[in-house]
Amino acid sequence: MNKIDSKVPKGPLAEKWTNYKNSQKLVNPANKRRLDVIVVGTGLAGASAAATLGELGFNVLNFCIQDSPRRAHSIAAQGGINAAKNYPNDGDSVYRLFYDTIKGGDYRAREANVYRLAEVSNSIIDQCVAQGVPFAREYGGLLANRSFGGAQVSRTFYARGQTGQQLLLGAYSALCRAVNRKQVKLYTRYEMLDLVIIDGRARGIIARNLVTGKLERFAAHAVVIATGGYGNTFFLSTNAMTSNGSAAWQCYKKGAWFGNPCMAQIHPTCIPVHGEFQSKLTLMSESLRNDGRIWVPKKIEDAKAIQAGKLKPTQIKEEDRDYYLERRYPAFGNLVPRDVASRAAKERCDAGYGVGTTGLAVYLDFAEAIQRLGKEVVEERYGNLFQMYEKIVDDNPYETPMMIYPAIHYTMGGLWVDYELMTNIPGLFAIGEANFSDHGANRLGASALMQGLADGYFILPYTIQNYLADQISVKRFSTDLPEFEQAEKGLNDRIERLMSIQGKHSVDSIHKKLGHVMWELVGMARDEKGLKEAIVKLKEVKEDFWTNVRIPGKKGDFNTELEKALRLADFIEIGELMAHDALDREESCGGHFRVEHQTEEGETLRHDDKFAYVSIWEYRGEDKAPVMYKEPLEYEFVVREQRNYKS
Amino acid sequence: MDKDINIKVKVWRQNGPKEKGRFETYALKNISQGSSFLEMLDILNEQLINEGKIPVAFDHDCREGICGMCSLYINGHPHGPDGEITTCQLHMRSFNDGDTITIEPWRSAGFPIIKDLVVDRTAFEKIMQAGGYVSVNTGGIPDANAIPIPRDKAELAMDAAACIGCGACVAACKNGSAMLFVAAKVSQLALLPQGKPEAARRAKSMVAKMDELGFGNCTNTGACEVECPKNISISNIARLNREFLKAKFKD
Numbered sequence: 001m002n003k004i005d006s007k008v009p010k011g012p013l014a015e016k017w018t019n020y021k022n023s024q025k026l027v028n029p030a031n032k033r034r035l036d037v038i039v040v041g042t043g044l045a046g047a048s049a050a051a052t053l054g055e056l057g058f059n060v061l062n063f064c065i066q067d068s069p070r071r072a073h074s075i076a077a078q079g080g081i082n083a084a085k086n087y088p089n090d091g092d093s094v095y096r097l098f099y100d101t102i103k104g105g106d107y108r109a110r111e112a113n114v115y116r117l118a119e120v121s122n123s124i125i126d127q128c129v130a131q132g133v134p135f136a137r138e139y140g141g142l143l144a145n146r147s148f149g150g151a152q153v154s155r156t157f158y159a160r161g162q163t164g165q166q167l168l169l170g171a172y173s174a175l176c177r178a179v180n181r182k183q184v185k186l187y188t189r190y191e192m193l194d195l196v197i198i199d200g201r202a203r204g205i206i207a208r209n210l211v212t213g214k215l216e217r218f219a220a221h222a223v224v225i226a227t228g229g230y231g232n233t234f235f236l237s238t239n240a241m242t243s244n245g246s247a248a249w250q251c252y253k254k255g256a257w258f259g260n261p262c263m264a265q266i267h268p269t270c271i272p273v274h275g276e277f278q279s280k281l282t283l284m285s286e287s288l289r290n291d292g293r294i295w296v297p298k299k300i301e302d303a304k305a306i307q308a309g310k311l312k313p314t315q316i317k318e319e320d321r322d323y324y325l326e327r328r329y330p331a332f333g334n335l336v337p338r339d340v341a342s343r344a345a346k347e348r349c350d351a352g353y354g355v356g357t358t359g360l361a362v363y364l365d366f367a368e369a370i371q372r373l374g375k376e377v378v379e380e381r382y383g384n385l386f387q388m389y390e391k392i393v394d395d396n397p398y399e400t401p402m403m404i405y406p407a408i409h410y411t412m413g414g415l416w417v418d419y420e421l422m423t424n425i426p427g428l429f430a431i432g433e434a435n436f437s438d439h440g441a442n443r444l445g446a447s448a449l450m451q452g453l454a455d456g457y458f459i460l461p462y463t464i465q466n467y468l469a470d471q472i473s474v475k476r477f478s479t480d481l482p483e484f485e486q487a488e489k490g491l492n493d494r495i496e497r498l499m500s501i502q503g504k505h506s507v508d509s510i511h512k513k514l515g516h517v518m519w520e521l522v523g524m525a526r527d528e529k530g531l532k533e534a535i536v537k538l539k540e541v542k543e544d545f546w547t548n549v550r551i552p553g554k555k556g557d558f559n560t561e562l563e564k565a566l567r568l569a570d571f572i573e574i575g576e577l578m579a580h581d582a583l584d585r586e587e588s589c590g591g592h593f594r595v596e597h598q599t600e601e602g603e604t605l606r607h608d609d610k611f612a613y614v615s616i617w618e619y620r621g622e623d624k625a626p627v628m629y630k631e632p633l634e635y636e637f638v639v640r641e642q643r644n645y646k647s
Numbered sequence: 648m649d650k651d652i653n654i655k656v657k658v659w660r661q662n663g664p665k666e667k668g669r670f671e672t673y674a675l676k677n678i679s680q681g682s683s684f685l686e687m688l689d690i691l692n693e694q695l696i697n698e699g700k701i702p703v704a705f706d707h708d709c710r711e712g713i714c715g716m717c718s719l720y721i722n723g724h725p726h727g728p729d730g731e732i733t734t735c736q737l738h739m740r741s742f743n744d745g746d747t748i749t750i751e752p753w754r755s756a757g758f759p760i761i762k763d764l765v766v767d768r769t770a771f772e773k774i775m776q777a778g779g780y781v782s783v784n785t786g787g788i789p790d791a792n793a794i795p796i797p798r799d800k801a802e803l804a805m806d807a808a809a810c811i812g813c814g815a816c817v818a819a820c821k822n823g824s825a826m827l828f829v830a831a832k833v834s835q836l837a838l839l840p841q842g843k844p845e846a847a848r849r850a851k852s853m854v855a856k857m858d859e860l861g862f863g864n865c866t867n868t869g870a871c872e873v874e875c876p877k878n879i880s881i882s883n884i885a886r887l888n889r890e891f892l893k894a895k896f897k898d
């Protein structure tokens with residue numbers, strides 16, 4: 001193995017990034033033109049990185065899986081973006097944003113990375129405003145802020161309930177400008193399927209043109225992965241349909257390390273599954289828990305009657321309702337953190353008290369809020385969410401309680417990167433959700449947008465130069481080199497093999513099986529027995545896939561089923577690694593909850609003495625077990641505490 | 648209360664951009680009215696795959712009404728009969744047992760068909776690249792609060808910025824005009840002080856690109872506004888016209 005070197009600069013926390021920038025190597029303008037950089041992905045991280053690198057003068061090739069960069073799933077983020085501006089004068093600072101983020105991540109992230117994130121957060125807001133992002137404003141014309149979970153200050157900037165959309169459109173407009181100025185070449189409807197390594201360095205990719213079905217080769221001096229997370233391993237998630245883990249996974253199979261794969265975030269307030277043909281889950285903003293009360297029936301016979309459609313929630317008397325969050329967590333009540341709220345809902349439903357026709361839902365009730373505040377105030381606060389809910393479920397939440405259930409939302413794990421956002425493969429970088437770096441075991445709300453743009457605008461454009469400075473004399477590569485030839489051939493064989501199976505089951509039907517195993521056994525509450533069972537079952541799913549999948553059509557054509565099959569093959573393997581990692585981490589932290597490791601009150605119980613590390617997984621070949629290394633998380637500046645939501 | 652319904656779908660099938668297309672009709676049984684329109688298409692595709700046929704190609708991604716990828720012309724309306732939503736937010740309760748639903752791709756000279764219901768919207772990219780931005784580089788930006796912006800201006804800009812670039816406006820327009828799309832971006836940036844310095848150049852270059860790519864003219868029929876899933880107002884078109892004329896007079 002290579003030695004694990006996080007490359008965290010020495011010195012006081014607040015000076016590390018400045019010192020790094022003062023001493024890093026730079027590339028002069030004439031040389032930048034001679035260097036090619038591939039950026040895969042056009043979400044907040046990818047678009048901002050591609051645009052910025054292009055502006056700097058590098059020759060950028062940017063790949064987008066949809067027909068436009070504006071459609072990347074960053075677009076769907078609702079709530080907002082954090083920054084330490086302290087405009088409301090409520091005591092915020094870079095240190096506080098850093099501290100809240102590292103604590104929110106249950107002390108499983110790197111101090112130096114998180115501090116840097118907080119440090120550049122303010123520049124992001126400046127940048128976005130200059131691009132014409134229409135953030136919410138006060139009547140005096142200055143920017144408005146609101147509060148979010150895990151913080152005592154109001155530091156969240158927002159654009160109605162569409163902050164992700166507006167930030168992405170800002171980055172997208174910068175990208176459009178760079179394309180117009182020929183600084184970036186954009187490839188839409190392309191999917192990266194393999195990484196090409198030459199002499200130990202990342203030198204290119206193989207991508208499939210999704211319109212023609214042809215495999216194409218692209219060479220560069222460095223490759224940046226900005227392809228998001230792997231939440232769709234669970235089939236049902238809040239991710240978009242094409243969100244996938246394949247680019248990162250193929251890098252892993254070429255030797256890149258995977259960090260903390262088991263760390264996935266489950267969001268408590270999503271619209272529940274309605275039937276077998278559900279394709280995805282829709283998130284309802286966490287803010288609803290400020291005024292909504294969560295409950296299920298106290299009596300099992302009432303729950304059964306509701307499930308059978310014989311009883312309505314409004315017919316259940318007050319004394320027959322179990323406001324289980326208020327009961328179990330009197331201090332925080334309905335505002336417990338995401339992981340706690342999610343697990344509590346699952347516990348009630350597993351015990352048979354769930355509502356809706358499936359029994360896999362709980363009520364989020366606004367009757368009391370409407371009584372207290374009046375319908376108009378509730379409408380003002382949540383009107384757009386209520387309308388969205390009604391369109392999907394056909395129930396009026398002003399009259400009958402909403403139904404909600406937890407869903408997979410975000411993956412904290414991802415490609416392992418050092419302080420420079422470079423993986424262990426020289427020249428291969430990972431940014432945004434695709435890397436593991438800043439959120440530890442749990443991500444706070446409004447921090448994903450911050451990290452994506454921090455990486456793309458203000459961190460990678462610096463750190464990548466430290467690598468590229470040594471590459472200025474390296475000539476452009478020919479894509480006829482044997483390494484490209486070989487990678488394409490391997491991929492072609494894989495596609496041929498998939499096409500030739502001609503089994504009986506559609507890709508989606510097998511993906512649903514995978515999702516079921518993952519959700520039941522590697523989901524919100526994990527234990528040793530379940531995880532071992534998952535590993536066995538995932539093998540069966542893999543076997544099923546490689547013998548029974550049916551892919552209609554031709555490979556050299558627009559073929560959605562083939563696209564999905566290639567992604568599913570990787571999702572199954574990602575699921576296996578998640579299960580292994582979850583089994584190995586015999587503690588509970590953030591989103592990773594091991595039933596065996598909880599406090600008496602059912603809170604996560606960390607074991608800092610044994611597990612204060614990043615688990616780093618290395619691929620060793622098709623039928624070999626992967627190897628795990630540990631990057632110790634030695635804290636110099638922060639004292640770890642037990643998170644407490646009782647008092 | 649949602650029921651299960653039996654329906655027929657009449658779908659436009661076309662193997663490739665140059666191939667001849669035709670309608671095919673498929674019967675679907677026991678479709679829950681609680682399922683979304685795209686989930687109904689998932690069921691259709693599952694059925695086609697099981698019958699050894701080629702599934703219907705259609706664009707979709709976020710399935711929560713914000714990415715702008717889905718683009719179906721349903722019973723004569725972009726994004727279907729329900730108002731203020733995208734195709735992915737349309738649910739089967741908008742239809743009745745025994746209905747035959749006609750599904751076509753966006754039809755416009757500006758959006759050539761790739762396959763079945765999938766069209767090529769690269770033209771929108773080219774229009775954006777022609778000037779849909781504020782020319783600032785990353786970094787070296789003054790503090791975000793350095794320039795106050797009146798709240799009503801910021802709100803109007805946000806109304807225009809809500810455009811998801813789906814192309815329903817073009818598909819709805821009898822002239823195949825992209826004016827609402829262009830107007831939304833020109834308006835957003837013209838309303839904000841950050842976008843002012845380039846306002847004239849932006850309006851001219853985006854309109855010139857739109858004309859060059861074969862989109863039709865605006866004759867104020869207002870169909871685009873009616874069908875827009877995000878309620879983008881045609882008053883933005885008036886603002887674009889004003890910006891464009893102002894720019895031309897300066898020349």
